[in-house]
Amino acid sequence: MIEVNNLIKFYGDHKAVDDISFSVKGGTVCGFCGPNGAGKSTTMNIMTGCLSATSGNVTIGGYDIFEHPIEAKKLIGYLPEQPPLYLEETPREYLRFIAEAKKIPAKSIKEEIETVIEETQIKEVADRLIKNLSKGYKQRVGIAQTLLGNPKVIILDEPTVGLDPIQVVEIRDLIKSLGKKHTVILSSHILSEVQQMCDEIIIIAKGKLIAYDTAENLEKLLQPKVTLEVQTDAAREEGELVLRKIEGIEKVEYEEMEDGLLKILIETTPEKELEIRKTISLQLANINRAVLKNDKIKANLEEIFIELTNPDREEESE
Numbered sequence: 001m002i003e004v005n006n007l008i009k010f011y012g013d014h015k016a017v018d019d020i021s022f023s024v025k026g027g028t029v030c031g032f033c034g035p036n037g038a039g040k041s042t043t044m045n046i047m048t049g050c051l052s053a054t055s056g057n058v059t060i061g062g063y064d065i066f067e068h069p070i071e072a073k074k075l076i077g078y079l080p081e082q083p084p085l086y087l088e089e090t091p092r093e094y095l096r097f098i099a100e101a102k103k104i105p106a107k108s109i110k111e112e113i114e115t116v117i118e119e120t121q122i123k124e125v126a127d128r129l130i131k132n133l134s135k136g137y138k139q140r141v142g143i144a145q146t147l148l149g150n151p152k153v154i155i156l157d158e159p160t161v162g163l164d165p166i167q168v169v170e171i172r173d174l175i176k177s178l179g180k181k182h183t184v185i186l187s188s189h190i191l192s193e194v195q196q197m198c199d200e201i202i203i204i205a206k207g208k209l210i211a212y213d214t215a216e217n218l219e220k221l222l223q224p225k226v227t228l229e230v231q232t233d234a235a236r237e238e239g240e241l242v243l244r245k246i247e248g249i250e251k252v253e254y255e256e257m258e259d260g261l262l263k264i265l266i267e268t269t270p271e272k273e274l275e276i277r278k279t280i281s282l283q284l285a286n287i288n289r290a291v292l293k294n295d296k297i298k299a300n301l302e303e304i305f306i307e308l309t310n311p312d313r314e315e316e317s318e
Helices: 042-046 070-071 091-101 104-118 133-146 165-178 191-197 215-219 236-244 270-286 301-306 312-315
Strands: 002-011 014-025 030-034 057-061 076-079 153-157 183-187 200-205 208-213 226-232 249-256 262-268 293-298
Touching: 002 104, 014 042, 014 057, 014 200, 014 215, 014 262, 030 042, 030 165, 030 191, 030 226, 042 153, 042 183, 057 070, 057 293, 076 133, 091 133, 104 133, 133 153, 133 165, 165 191, 191 200, 200 215, 208 215, 226 270, 236 249, 262 270, 270 293
Parallel strands: 014 208, 030 183, 030 200, 076 153, 153 183
Antiparallel strands: 002 014, 002 057, 200 208, 226 262, 226 293, 249 262
């Protein structure tokens, strides 16, 4: 559905986008992550035809965004970081204006507007002035305008920025629902959200593509070590005695919890993980101690992001 090939963008002598290539298949929700100045917004603006590229090309549904801009842009709904809203209009009035600008047939406009109002759940505020709406509702109105014309591709730049926690959850659920009908690309600094919402994740830093994979595969990429968490009603001395007999443990931390349980964090290798988990459970059971938790701790996306975009890591690989 989306193909980005050897994309380069200079601002004067500054290379904002450095030879990026990736493809996103139809029906995918793809997260676009990177620190400030990484080139996310520049890449999105090029993908939507709002900005020219120094070199490289972008195709949307088979149409080159530069050679066939009208055909390509008909397939795109775009929400920039600052929603382009007319504050003195109501959502319904604003959506009519956008529908006309998109050249949606006049006979279909009313139905289209009602459809996106329902889909983004803004019916109760559809006839209030946009300037009087909460940030969350303004963001929903911005997303509603991207859906007019039923584009195949939805591109959202920082859709949850500035929202409170409840609004973030609401917008997250909305984006998940959009992924059932559209190909969605979204950028975000809230990386844990990207991990929850997206099928695939692109990470860029200093204009370069650093990683493009599923969250699960990115975890595996950066987990040469595995951390296990065990919670038991054993005393610390008992836990230490049990673990002393188990091979393959490289590091152990103990924490006596307020509820009387002992939390044990164990660092090992992926090859030894399963054997250690089994052995711990059996050994604690042999001394009549319960195991209330025995799980592998997943790397969160923030840790992956910091590791991948760490300049020291790049120097080590050279």
